[in-house]
Each structure stands twice: as C-alpha cells, then as structure tokens.
Amino acid sequence: KAGVTQTPRYLIKTRGQQVTLSCSPISGHRSVSWYQQTPGQGLQFLFEYFSETQRNKGNFPGRFSGRQFSNSRSEMNVSTLELGDSALYLCASMSGTGYTEAFFGQGTRLTVV
C-alpha cells in the first residue's frame, strides 16, 4: 500500500516569489491536512481539505492557500514568499470519515533566500 507522497522534496525560492507544493494521499483517503514545521514553532496546522472542500483552517495569513482535486490530491500555494516561510511543510492523509489516524508524508523542505 503506497504511502503519502509529497513533491518536490526540496525547494529554494527567492523572497517575493510564489511556490506550489503537492501531496498525494493514501489511496482511498479523502482528507488531506497541511502543517508547517519550524524549529521555533514546532508543527502548526495550516488547513484541511475533505472532498475538495476546506474543512478547517489554522491561523496563517491569506498568502497560504490550498485546494484539493477530485482524486484527493492536494496542492498548497504560498504567495509573496518571506524569509520566515522557510520550513518543512508536511502533508497528512486521513480517511476523513469517523476517527482515524493521520499518516504523514516525508515533507517538502522550503528555503526562502
């Protein structure tokens, strides 16, 4: 059974640019959540998508956005990048119905210079 796939694994961007990250959940899972991990703040929830709809949202500025496609794959976009956006971005896959565990991908390491 394939796990959660995130692409790309590493990215280097310049301040002011925008970036798109991709996440393919476990087959059959309909919920995808995104988290930002930094040494100072730990793992912080960005948002969750379920059946192509945003179901929950964390306390991040509007520069952070996402979407989910009909095949449950999700993308996260960050516009007007700032140095502080440098982080490990993690995607979590859940079945989305009932209460189940969240399984994480390996993450995308974003560096903003």
Next chain:
Amino acid sequence: EDQVTQSPEALRLQEGESSSLNCSYTVSGLRGLFWYRQDPGKGPEFLFTLYSAGEEKEKERLKATLTKKESFLHITAPKPEDSATYLCAVQAWDNQGGKLIFGQGTELSVKP
C-alpha cells in the same frame, strides 16, 4: 485554548536505561491523543492513538498510557535506534475534521 506541553525537551539515556516521556494536554473535549516518532529531515511516523483515560497500547519497547490530563510514553530498555524526536498531538471533539494540535516534542538520544 487547546494546548499540548511535552517534557522533557531533551532526554539522554544509556542503552538499556528505561524512562518515560510526558505529554500534558488541555483540550475542550478529547477526541483522541496521538504519539508520533520523527527522525531528522523526515515526516512523523505514527505510533499510537489513545481515546480514553485508562487506555494503554504497546509496540515493541514502547508503551503509551493516558489519563484525563496527560499521557506517558514509556520506553523500556531502549536501543540506539530508538533515538528520535517523539511528538504528542491531540484532536478535540469541537474541531471539524482532522486538525491535530502538537506539542513541541521530546528529543531522545540513546547512547550505546
């Protein structure tokens, strides 16, 4: 506000020296508590889910327990390969969907 606090921040053990990691939580209504293991540069690896006070789960040298205010991850006779950061997270009933609130983690180092 829902909150998770883990202690200690870092723990150094000798191989075979058993210990416990603590996760204290404040949540409006606990739907579930998760334990994860994270190796450097990788995503968190799921270990356990606990749902109600008194529940215990075991996996190899790890045992997780849950009370109404905290959870413990007991490590028995650890080996160097158990070195990692251990994360605790909670999900609340008043959250729609799968939002997890994480603690800062405990960085465990096991020396041979």
